[in-house]
Amino acid sequence: MNYEKSNMMIKVKSVNKWYGKIQVLNDCSLNVSKGEVIVVCGPSGSGKSSLIKTINGLEPVNSGEIIVSGISVTDKSTNLDQMRSKIGMVFQNFELFPHMNVTENIKLGQTKVLRRTNEEAEQKAQALLERVDLTEHAHKYPSQLSGGQQQRVAIARGLAMEPMAMLFDEPTSALDPEMINEVLDVMVKLAKEGMTMMVVTHEMGFARKVADRVVFMDYGKIIEDAPSQDFFGSPRSDRAQEFLSKVLNH
């Protein structure tokens, strides 16, 4: 195996996906190397969530191939449950489990999927809560936390599985403006520690700061895939320019 291959974390090859008659992914190809941070942006309905969800097999593809760390996600014989446990995912609406407290949320996957003991899982949860600065909320329920705090717990829940990559689907777009930064700060820290990340977001400040590349989608197609300096310097497509001027000016 050559160096480049083993350094590849996510490989998306000519993926097509339909919901009934609507094509939501149109011949999408994308490579993410180990440690890279990719920001995915584009207008609403352009297929960003669909792309993210196909990468950890939450949504099937109609054709094409997706390989994560050498293992095919689109191959029928792959154990997707095991695969997913190695890819963290953070949702727009947090999706913490409301009937469990913060610690239990972070422990569930550890005990049921990784089969860690209760003590190990508890220790890991505590360490992660420290990392996202929520130690004093360990025994609260999600409904008792602010949106920003909930999203940080969701990130901790993903990290508890010690994933090889993290996927974020608009992690700050459901948040009140004053809470956006506390979540972005955690993500910036994560990026600087070398986590491979794919982030759907319109936070262009975040993109400028940590993204290696920016991917722009429109109508299910990847229109641009450029190093972030190039993308912000001068996006090649008119659609991306138009989009960028909108998100940067509001």
Place this chain on the structure above:
Amino acid sequence: MFELDFSVIVIPANSSLLWEGIKMTFLLAGLAIVGGLILGTFLALLRIAKIPILSQISAAYVNFFRSLPLILVIFWFFFLVPLIVGRPVGAFTSVLVAFILFEAAYYSEIIRAGINSVRLGQLAAARAIGLTYIQSMRYVVLPQAFRAMTPILLTQAIILFQDTALVYVVGLRDFLVSAEIIANRDQRLVEMFLFVALVYFVLCFTASMGVKYYQKRINNEL
């Protein structure tokens, strides 16, 4: 008019017969609720599974039992179960089977609605951390579904408790039948049936007040 004499209830022989009767009523209702819930959950999971044949079977089952009067199902199983197993099984077993199969149809619809009330994102989040479909249901979706559905499930349980009086038709000695035996033997029909009504009323009314209170509490929480 004749005089009412409720002392008939406290004659030791009578009160112990009534006590046996009420125990039978509770035992039957309790086992039917537990059995109905287990089978009902199973049916609900089949119904929402993305395997057409399984969900069709479950739907057919539910529609079938919901289209029959309970009393007919009780009768049926009283005669049918012994034929199927090839030996007498006793009124209790046949009635219990009938109640579980019948109630499961109602429970499954309640539970299915409960599962559908849980946001789809919860299942996605559970799957995303690597839980299997079954684990996701077990640890994430069902606990939330049951929490939302508890008041309706309890209300259905109260209805079932009342419906157990239908075992009268196969002569099983529940509370009502025990009271009737005394009523006829001691010629105290009015007293005994008033007493039975009062007991059912107090038990069920208290229980439904409890459910209302609980419903208010979870409404405040959500």
